[in-house]
Amino acid sequence: MSYDLIVVGSGPGGYVAxxxxxxLGMKVGVVERSELGGICLNWxxxxxxxxxxxxxxxxxxxxxxxxGVTVGNSKAEIGEMVKRSRGVAEGMSKGIQxxxxxxxxxxxxxxGKLKNGTTVEVTAADGxxxxxxxxNVILALGARSRELPNLKQDGKKIIGYREAMVLDKQPKxxxxxxxxxxxxxxxxxxxxxxxxxxxxxxxxxxxxxxxEEVSKQLGRSFKKSGIKIMTESSVEKxxxxxxxxKVTVKTKKGEEVLExxxxxxxxxxxxxxxxxxxxxxxxxxxxGRVKVDEFYATNIPHVFAIGDCIAGPALAHVASAEGxxxxxxxxxxxxxxxxxxxxxxxxxCSPEVASVGYTEAKAxxxxxxxxxxxxxxxxxxxxxxxxxxxxFVKLIFDAKYGELLGGHMIGANVTEMIAEIVAIRKLxxxxxxxxxxxxxxxxxxxxxxxxxxxxxxxVIHL
Numbered sequence: 001m002s003y004d005l006i007v008v009g010s011g012p013g014g015y016v017a018x019x020x021x022x023x024l025g026m027k028v029g030v031v032e033r034s035e036l037g038g039i040c041l042n043w044x045x046x047x048x049x050x051x052x053x054x055x056x057x058x059x060x061x062x063x064x065x066x067x068g069v070t071v072g073n074s075k076a077e078i079g080e081m082v083k084r085s086r087g088v089a090e091g092m093s094k095g096i097q098x099x100x101x102x103x104x105x106x107x108x109x110x111x112g113k114l115k116n117g118t119t120v121e122v123t124a125a126d127g128x129x130x131x132x133x134x135x136n137v138i139l140a141l142g143a144r145s146r147e148l149p150n151l152k153q154d155g156k157k158i159i160g161y162r163e164a165m166v167l168d169k170q171p172k173x174x175x176x177x178x179x180x181x182x183x184x185x186x187x188x189x190x191x192x193x194x195x196x197x198x199x200x201x202x203x204x205x206x207x208x209x210x211x212e213e214v215s216k217q218l219g220r221s222f223k224k225s226g227i228k229i230m231t232e233s234s235v236e237k238x239x240x241x242x243x244x245x246k247v248t249v250k251t252k253k254g255e256e257v258l259e260x261x262x263x264x265x266x267x268x269x270x271x272x273x274x275x276x277x278x279x280x281x282x283x284x285x286x287x288g289r290v291k292v293d294e295f296y297a298t299n300i301p302h303v304f305a306i307g308d309c310i311a312g313p314a315l316a317h318v319a320s321a322e323g324x325x326x327x328x329x330x331x332x333x334x335x336x337x338x339x340x341x342x343x344x345x346x347x348x349c350s351p352e353v354a355s356v357g358y359t360e361a362k363a364x365x366x367x368x369x370x371x372x373x374x375x376x377x378x379x380x381x382x383x384x385x386x387x388x389x390x391x392f393v394k395l396i397f398d399a400k401y402g403e404l405l406g407g408h409m410i411g412a413n414v415t416e417m418i419a420e421i422v423a424i425r426k427l428x429x430x431x432x433x434x435x436x437x438x439x440x441x442x443x444x445x446x447x448x449x450x451x452x453x454x455x456x457x458x459v460i461h462l
Contacts, residue, residue, distance in 0.1 A: 033112075191227045
């Protein structure tokens with residue numbers, strides 16, 4: 001079978017690239033060995049949000065009396081939560097099947113291995129091998145949970161995110177290793193449904209890529225909800241020989257042994273670059289990621305790569321944007337390269353965290369003279385009405401030109417607010433223009449206008 005484009009992998013990079021290529025008139029085949037939609041849709045972004053919603057509903061019920069509502073006994077049923085989450089993922093995957101049919105994209109089932117710049121060998125589930133050719137190939141290979149040498153995952157007592165999503169029995173105690181987005185989201189989920197959770201983080205603060213004030217606020221919120229946090233600590237070994245786990249944690253004060261039922265390893269991801277024929281064809285892999293130029297071309301003609309298997313933020317929306325740019329370039333359009341300095345990051349624990357651009361420390365490090373404006377949700381009418389006063393919006397401006405360098409938020413629904421900051425930065429809007437942009441009242445989003453006003457000493461509600 002011959003195509004204009006073959007995409008290996010159907011995650012948010014692969015399937016979006018395939019649809020855009022079809023829109024541009026290409027005949028497209030997508031090689032996928034498991035479910036359409038990849039990890040994000042089936043085992044990551046989407047089903048985790050379904051689990052987190054279940055936790056949130058349970059939390060609402062626990063605090064119903066605060067809102068003048070009386071509720072009887074409630075119980076978190078992890079089996080039912082998992083069942084709902086899997087149903088959501090299934091529905092989304094069927095949605096991708098529909099989009100493939102609509103856009104006349106062929107789903108080629110099996111494992112794709114590059115044979116040369118224009119040929120992919122597909123091994124079906126029964127072992128049968130078929131060669132598929134195309135004018136161009138996009139590798140959207142994705143990534144998986146990274147394993148530390150002293151934290152080997154057995155899928156039972158030491159688990160990765162996939163197992164954490166489908167536990168049939170709720171653990172009484174859990175240790176989460178790593179406090180990036182995956183770690184803190186699962187820490188929040190399990191703590192909310194009644195598991196005793198300890199988070200172990202090697203660096204000095206949790207969610208270490210975030211602005212320092214955001215990290216501190218999340219730390220306070222987590223401790224208030226009963227999550228134990230150990231920063232500047234590392235897991236040395238885990239003894240799984242007994243009924244549970246004995247986790248040896250090295251801290252600044254010495255070693256401590258934690259007992260728990262399950263250890264969740266959330267120490268990042270590693271790209272799926274093995275066994276895909278990259279070495280055989282001569283595609284350069286650097287530091288475990290495929291090396292590409294600004295339009296995602298590898299060193300081999302006609303071979304491109306996008307998403308988690310290349311360097312850059314391992315985020316679904318980044319993979320999708322890369323897929324579109326890559327395909328438009330192949331089609332002879334003139335897309336502009338992706339601005340990696342304006343990519344939003346979201347963490348869906350409670351309170352939510354969302355950010356884009358420079359942190360305060362990074363802006364100072366880059367040599368900017370800055371103005372900082374902060375508006376707490378404790379001063380927001382909408383936040384008070386919702387009973388969600390934790391958190392703030394923090395904006396960092398270049399004092400010289402008024403350019404918005406970074407936006408950092410923590411609070412309820414802030415993941416829905418960050419896009420405004422991304423658009424503002426894309427359009428090079430100044431601080432004064434934000435102040436003069438009339439925001440609706442009462443909303444959480446007006447905190448953005450207030451934070452901008454605070455940076456310029458014009459804030460009204462503080």
